[in-house]
Amino acid sequence: xxxxxxxxxxxxxxxxxxxxxxxxxxxxxxxxxxxxxxxxxxxxxxxxxxxxxxxxxxxxxxxxxxxxxxxxxxxxxxxxxxxxxxxxxxxxxxxxxxxxxxxxxxxxxxxxxxxxxxxxxxxxxxxxxxxxxxxxxxxxxxxxxxxxxxxxxxxxxxxxxxxxxxxxxxxxxxxxxxxxxxxxxxxxxxxxxxxxxxxxxxxxxxxxxxxxxxxxxxxxxxxxxxxxxxxxxxxxxxxxxxxx
Amino acid sequence: xxxxxxxxxxxxxxxxxxxxxxxxxxxxxxxxxxxxxxxxxxxxxxxxxxxxxxxxxxxxxxxxxxxxxxxxxxxxxxxxxxxxxxxxxxxxxxxxxxxxxxxxxxxxxxxxxxxxxxxxxxxxxxxxxxxxxxxxxxxxxxxxxxxxxxxxxxxxxxxxxxxxxxxxxxxxxxxxxxxxxxxxxxxxxxxxxxxxxxxxxxxxxxxxxxxxxxxxxxxxxxxxxxxxxxxxxxxxxxxxxxxxxxxxxxxxxxxxxxxxxxxxx
Numbered sequence: 126x127x128x129x130x131x132x133x134x135x136x137x138x139x140x141x142x143x144x145x146x147x148x149x150x151x152x153x154x155x156x157x158x159x160x161x162x163x164x165x166x167x168x169x170x171x172x173x174x175x176x177x178x179x180x181x182x183x184x185x186x187x188x189x190x191x192x193x194x195x196x197x198x199x200x201x202x203x204x205x206x207x208x209x210x211x212x213x214x215x216x217x218x219x220x221x222x223x224x225x226x227x228x229x230x231x232x233x234x235x236x237x238x239x240x241x242x243x244x245x246x247x248x249x250x251x252x253x254x255x256x257x258x259x260x261x262x263x264x265x266x267x268x269x270x271x272x273x274x275x276x277x278x279x280x281x282x283x284x285x286x287x288x289x290x291x292x293x294x295x296x297x298x299x300x301x302x303x304x305x306x307x308x309x310x311x312x313x314x315x316x317x318x319x320x321x322x323x324x325x326x327x328x329x330x331x332x333x334x335x336x337x338x339x340x341x342x343x344x345x346x347x348x349x350x351x352x353x354x355x356x357x358x359x360x361x362x363x364x365x366x367x368x369x
Numbered sequence: 370x371x372x373x374x375x376x377x378x379x380x381x382x383x384x385x386x387x388x389x390x391x392x393x394x395x396x397x398x399x400x401x402x403x404x405x406x407x408x409x410x411x412x413x414x415x416x417x418x419x420x421x422x423x424x425x426x427x428x429x430x431x432x433x434x435x436x437x438x439x440x441x442x443x444x445x446x447x448x449x450x451x452x453x454x455x456x457x458x459x460x461x462x463x464x465x466x467x468x469x470x471x472x473x474x475x476x477x478x479x480x481x482x483x484x485x486x487x488x489x490x491x492x493x494x495x496x497x498x499x500x501x502x503x504x505x506x507x508x509x510x511x512x513x514x515x516x517x518x519x520x521x522x523x524x525x526x527x528x529x530x531x532x533x534x535x536x537x538x539x540x541x542x543x544x545x546x547x548x549x550x551x552x553x554x555x556x557x558x559x560x561x562x563x564x565x566x567x568x569x570x571x572x573x574x575x576x577x578x579x580x581x582x583x584x585x586x587x588x589x590x591x592x593x594x595x596x597x598x599x600x601x602x603x604x605x606x607x608x609x610x611x612x613x614x615x616x617x618x619x620x621x622x623x624x625x626x627x628x629x630x631x632x633x634x
Contacts, residue, residue, distance in 0.1 A: 178529050196530035203523050207399045208577045214523070218516040218531060242578075243523075255527075268530075 127189050128153050129266050129298055130175050135184030137170055144170045145181070146322040152266060156298040157312050159329075162319035163341065168302045169199060171319060172270055175300070192266065195259025195297075199270040201251055205244040212239045215258050225261065233257040233287060249280035256287065260295075267291070269301040273308075285309050306346075375490055376603065382492040382500050383595035383613070386556045386565070389504040391588030392511055393549050394570035395580065396542060397563075399522045404454060405442075407563040408461030410550050412438040414468030414559055417484055422475055428499050428551045435547035438464060443543070487558030487610030489599065496555055503552035507545050514538065519580050556595075557610040568617040569594065575628055590620055 130152040137145040144167040152158060152175070160168050174181055176194055203209070215226055230236040233253045238246065246254065252272055259267060269288070273281040285305070289312045292299050303309055306316065306329070316332040318324040318341065325335040332338050339347045397406050413431045420430030438460055445456050472479055483491070492500075511518065521528040521538050529535045553562045569590040570583065577583035598613025605612075 173526075176530055178526075194530065196527060198524055198526035198530070201524050201527075204399070206574060207519075207522065207580060208574065208583055209519070209523070209580055210578070213579055217520050258527075270526075 128187075129156075129189050129192055130186065130300075131188075132175060132181075132186045133184055135174060135181035135186060137167070137174060137179065137181050143321055145174065147184075148319070148323055150175065150317065150323075152298055152300055154298065155292075155296050156300075157292060157314045158298075158300045158317060159306065159309055159313045159315070160300070160302045160317045160319055161304060161306055161342075162324075166320045168319055169270055172268055172300065172302060176268060189265070193262050193264040195256075195262060195264035195267045197252065197255045197259050197267070197269040197272050199274065199302075201255055203243045203251075205242075207244070209243050210240055211235065211243055211246070211254050214243050214254065215239075215261060219261065221261055229257045229260050232260070232291070247280075248275045248277075249284060252276065252280075252284055253287065256284075256291075260291070264297060266298045266300060269299070269303075271302050271304065273303070273305060281305055281308055288312075375492075376599070378492045378494065378497060379489045379599050379609070380596070382497055382556055383489050383599055384592050385497075385500045385504050386553045387569070387591030387595045388588045389500075389507050389549055390553060390562075390565045391569050391573075391591040392508060392584045393545065394566035394587055394591075395573070395584045396511075396518065396522065397546075397566045398570040398574065399580075400542070402542075402546070403563060403567050404457055406546060406550070406566050408457040409435050409438060409546055410554070410559045410562040411461040412464035412468075413550050413554055414484065415464040415471065416468075416551075417479075417554070418468040418471035418475070421479065422471060426499075427554075428503075431551040431554060432547055434464065435550055436544065439543040439547060443540075482608075483558070484554065485558050485560050486608055487554065487556050487561060487613075489556040489595075489609040489613070490602065492555055500552045500555075503548045507548050507552075510541060510545055514541065515581075518542065557613055561610050561614050564614045565591065565594075565617065568614070568621050572617070572621045572624055575624060590617065594620060 128151050130150070132148065132150045134147045134149055135145055136143070136147060148171060150158070150171070160171060162168050170179075173179055175186060176196065212226065215221065226239070227236065230239055233256050235250065235253050235257055238250055243254070267288070272288070273284045276284060285308045288299065288301070291297065292312055301309065306313070310329050313329055315326060316329050317326040318332055318335070318338050320341060324337040324341060325332050333347045397403055412434055416431030416434035417427050419434055420427035423430070442456060442460060445451070446453060472481070517528065517533045518538060520531070521533055521535055525535050549566070550562055553565065557565050569587040572590045573583045573586035577586050594617035595613050597616035598609060601607065601616065602609040602612040
């Protein structure tokens with residue numbers, strides 16, 4: 126099996142500060158990685174290095190040949206000064222068939238807002254549009270940087286459910302920075318807890334018990350994670366219709 | 370109205386400048402570069418002074434000084450000590466004052482009024498060439514990189530993820546702004562260039578449904594303003610630059626009143 130991205134011992138410094146220290150990450154086929162960590166821990170930097178925005182000072186990043194990445198960035202707040210429709214935004218820089226646009230719009234639930242102005246959209250709609258744009262290229266890997274940051278709780282639930290659906294149906298890999306671990310627990314295969322270096326990583330329930338995780342996020346977060354994991358397990362025992 | 374040669378030159382110059390500033394002005398409005406454009410134009414006076422002092426073409430002087438200004442600004446921004454508007458204020462007014470001092474030290478008789486407010490009715494053939502060559506570069510570069518620049522304006526990271534060289538695109542925009550300033554100074558003057566960038570684009574925003582549409586409508590409003598401005602300046606014997614800007618402002622006001630007050634009723 127070929128890994129999509131393999132980063133070994135990467136180090137990045139900015140203005141004398143170490144942002145990333147000996148970080149190693151492997152994104153495999155149909156993987157689901159969630160990166161968590163306090164603000165300023167280097168999470169976005171890690172994503173940007175893995176996507177090739179910046180080369181690490183030390184270390185190596187290897188990518189699968191012909192890897193296509195769909196990216197959902199942080200802080201997407203289109204201003205009303207630019208008149209642009211969702212449809213035009215999706216096709217910017219791309220020659221895309223009308224049917225392809227409509228298929229992706231159907232998949233992400235934005236069919237009704239295709240001709241709306243981009244700046245009018247609600248937070249949730251905006252994230253779905255970004256997701257739709259990232260899917261147009263038929264990516265192997267989806268990279269999402271705190272995609273549900275500014276959404277209300279039902280918006281968060283809806284968005285993560287959509288990501289899960291895409292993960293299952295398209296068999297893509299997902300690499301996501303998210304603080305809403307309790308919401309993505311069900312699909313996350315591996316959690317990477319980052320604070321400049323990788324504090325701990327592994328399956329969610331194992332990470333939740335790690336002393337380093339508890340010292341970073343406190344007992345409450347660990348308990349909450351354990352609780353969500355627990356109830357999720359029960360859901361699976363009770364109802365086997367959901368394959369995983 | 371008899372079309373005398375100077376009027377033909379004025380119209381040829383004005384329409385070209387309106388086309389250029391209409392398209393460029395959209396980016397100024399989208400990217401909040403209004404104060405940057407204004408400051409750049411202010412620093413242009415030092416360029417004019419340099420041109421006279423060293424004996425090179427004034428346009429070259431402006432491009433040189435404005436480029437130095439832009440690079441200096443980029444460098445200072447990286448330092449993250451002061452806010453951009455503070456930096457712009459310092460740079461712009463220092464350059465403006467230095468320009469004035471240089472001009473008076475040289476003791477040369479320069480028509481300051483026409484530099485500050487423009488004098489499109491005295492544009493010469495060689496100056497027309499400057500406008501058309503500079504304008505062609507600006508429009509071509511903007512059109513060639515259009516989608517990339519629009520995407521970068523919406524979200525820089527997204528643009529970078531798709532392989533757009535964001536740093537160079539930013540630099541390109543800055544350089545194109547210096548070109549716009551250099552070719553527009555003769556028509557509307559240092560003090561009024563940014564209004565020709567902002568007002569037509571702001572007027573167009575109220576009608577446009579797409580980025581391209583906004584650029585086209587902005588250019589049309591710019592051309593109309595220039596046409597009206599030259600006409601009234603000729604008929605009423607008023608300074609051309611301010612008359613052009615006053616025309617643009619009138620169009621903006623009329624449209625805004627129509628859309629916001631009359632149509633909303």
